[in-house]
Every structure is written in structure tokens, then in C-alpha cells.
Amino acid sequence: MLSVQVGVSKGLFFDLHLRYMQLNMEYVEFTKLNLTYLLKSGIPRTAYRGIVQCYVRGRRVYLAPDFLWTRYDPAWG
Known part of the structure; x- marks a missing residue:
């Protein structure tokens, strides 16, 4: 069967x-892993210290x- 590739x-x-x-x-229990290296990496992370970055109408917003x-x-995860 031939499939059609769509998208950019x-x-x-x-x-x-x-x-x-x-x-x-x-199963990976991330709460027991040492992930402190993520705090100093300088790379934006989703929900870093509870703060989530997103864009609304082209403007950066921090929640x-x-x-x-x-x-x-x-217990959340």
C-alpha cells in the first residue's frame, strides 16, 4: 500500500x-533519581521550579x- 506523505x-x-x-x-521512578544536573544546565525546562513558559499571541508568558x-x-505522578 502506497502512503501519501503530508505536512511541510x-x-x-x-x-x-x-x-x-x-x-x-x-518503569522509571524519576522522583528517586538525582536530577540536580538539570537545575544548573542553563537550558529552559518545562515547569522549572513550578514555572511554565509559553507564548500567547507572540508574547512570552510565564505561569x-x-x-x-x-x-x-x-504523589502526582
């Missing part, structure tokens, strides 16, 4: 990067938790 890259991004990805079948927020609750 005509399927090239999928063919080069996504085709071989597989769902992880092993922050209440000032009483101290940490993520491991």
Missing part, C-alpha cells in the same frame, strides 16, 4: 527522527505557582 517536511522529519522510537516498557508553593508532590 513531507514525512522527512518522521522518517529521520521518529520512525524508530519505541514506548519505554520499563508561576502561588508564592507558598515549595515543591512538586511525588
Whole structure:
């Protein structure tokens, strides 16, 4: 069966990067891993210290938790 590639890259991004990805079948307990290296990397991360960056109508917006927020609750995930 011949498939039609759609989108800007005509399927090239999928063919080069996504085709071989597989769902992880092993449980990983991230709350027990030492991930402190992420705090000093200088790379923006989603929800860094509870702050989420997004764009609204072309403007960068930061959504922050209440000032009483101290940490993520491991029970969430």
C-alpha cells in the first residue's frame, strides 16, 4: 500500500527522527533519581521550579505557582 506523505517536511522529519522510537516498557521512578544536573544546565525546562513558559499571541508568558508553593508532590505522578 502506497502512503501519501503530508505536512511541510513531507514525512522527512518522521522518517529521520521518529520512525524508530519505541514506548519505554520499563518503569522509571524519576522522583528517586538525582536530577540536580538539570537545575544548573542553563537550558529552559518545562515547569522549572513550578514555572511554565509559553507564548500567547507572540508574547512570552510565564505561569508561576502561588508564592507558598515549595515543591512538586511525588504523589502526582
